[in-house]
Amino acid sequence: MTEPTSLPAGAPAAAGAPAGPDLAALLRASARGDEVAFAQLYDATAARVHGLALRVVRDPAQAEEVTQEAFLDVWRTAARFDADRGSALSWLLTVTHRKAVDRVRSAEASSRRDTSYHQQNQPIDHDSTAEAATASMEARRVRGALASLTPVQREAVELAYFGGYTHTEVASMLQLPVGTAKTRIRDGLIRLRDAMGVGQ
Incomplete structure (x- = not known):
C-alpha cells in the first residue's frame, strides 16, 4: 500500500x-x-x-x-x-x-x-532520585489503573485529562449529552481512585 x-x-x-x-x-x-x-x-x-x-x-x-x-x-x-x-x-x-x-x-x-558529563561530576541528589523513582512508579500505577476502566470510561477520561478537553468538548466529540460525558468521567475517576488504592 x-x-x-x-x-x-x-x-x-x-x-x-x-x-x-x-x-x-x-x-x-x-x-x-x-x-x-x-x-x-x-x-x-x-x-x-x-x-x-x-x-x-x-x-x-x-x-x-x-x-x-x-x-x-x-x-x-x-x-x-x-x-x-x-x-x-x-x-x-x-x-x-x-x-x-x-x-x-x-x-x-x-x-x-x-x-x-556535568551531571556525573555533581553530587548525587538522593532526594531528586527518589522523587523520579516515585514518579515513574506512579505513572505505571496510573497506566495499570486506566486498563481497569470500561472502554467508554477510559475514552472519556483520556480525552478530558490527556487531551485537555472540557466536559462540554468531550461531550461534543463523543456525541453525548454533557451530563452523560460528566458521568463517564466522574465514574472513571472513581474507578481509577479505587484501582490505585487512593485514600486507603
Missing part, C-alpha cells in the same frame, strides 16, 4: 468539508488504502490533533512534526481501529498523545545525554 503524499501538519479543516463526517467509516476506508478518505479524515481532525500535540510538546515546530508522524501512523495502522473499544476520534487522539509523549521523552533523553 503506497503512502499518501505529505499533508501540511496542523492545517485547519478544509473549507467546505462535509459537516460531521463519519470518522470511523473514513478510518475503515483508509485501512483499505483509500487516500481520498484519508484526506477527508485529515481535514476533519488535523486541527484537534495538532492542538493536542502542541499542548504536550509545547513547541509549534515539534507539534507540526508530531502531527505529521501521528497521521502517518494512522495511515499505516488504520486497520487496528476497533469501534467496539472507543470512538475513532479517541483512537486518533490516543495515537497522537503517544507520539507526542515519545517526542518529549526523546527530547529529554537527548538533553540528559548533552549534560551527562
Whole structure:
C-alpha cells in the first residue's frame, strides 16, 4: 500500500468539508488504502490533533512534526481501529498523545545525554532520585489503573485529562449529552481512585 503524499501538519479543516463526517467509516476506508478518505479524515481532525500535540510538546515546530508522524501512523495502522473499544476520534487522539509523549521523552533523553558529563561530576541528589523513582512508579500505577476502566470510561477520561478537553468538548466529540460525558468521567475517576488504592 503506497503512502499518501505529505499533508501540511496542523492545517485547519478544509473549507467546505462535509459537516460531521463519519470518522470511523473514513478510518475503515483508509485501512483499505483509500487516500481520498484519508484526506477527508485529515481535514476533519488535523486541527484537534495538532492542538493536542502542541499542548504536550509545547513547541509549534515539534507539534507540526508530531502531527505529521501521528497521521502517518494512522495511515499505516488504520486497520487496528476497533469501534467496539472507543470512538475513532479517541483512537486518533490516543495515537497522537503517544507520539507526542515519545517526542518529549526523546527530547529529554537527548538533553540528559548533552549534560551527562556535568551531571556525573555533581553530587548525587538522593532526594531528586527518589522523587523520579516515585514518579515513574506512579505513572505505571496510573497506566495499570486506566486498563481497569470500561472502554467508554477510559475514552472519556483520556480525552478530558490527556487531551485537555472540557466536559462540554468531550461531550461534543463523543456525541453525548454533557451530563452523560460528566458521568463517564466522574465514574472513571472513581474507578481509577479505587484501582490505585487512593485514600486507603
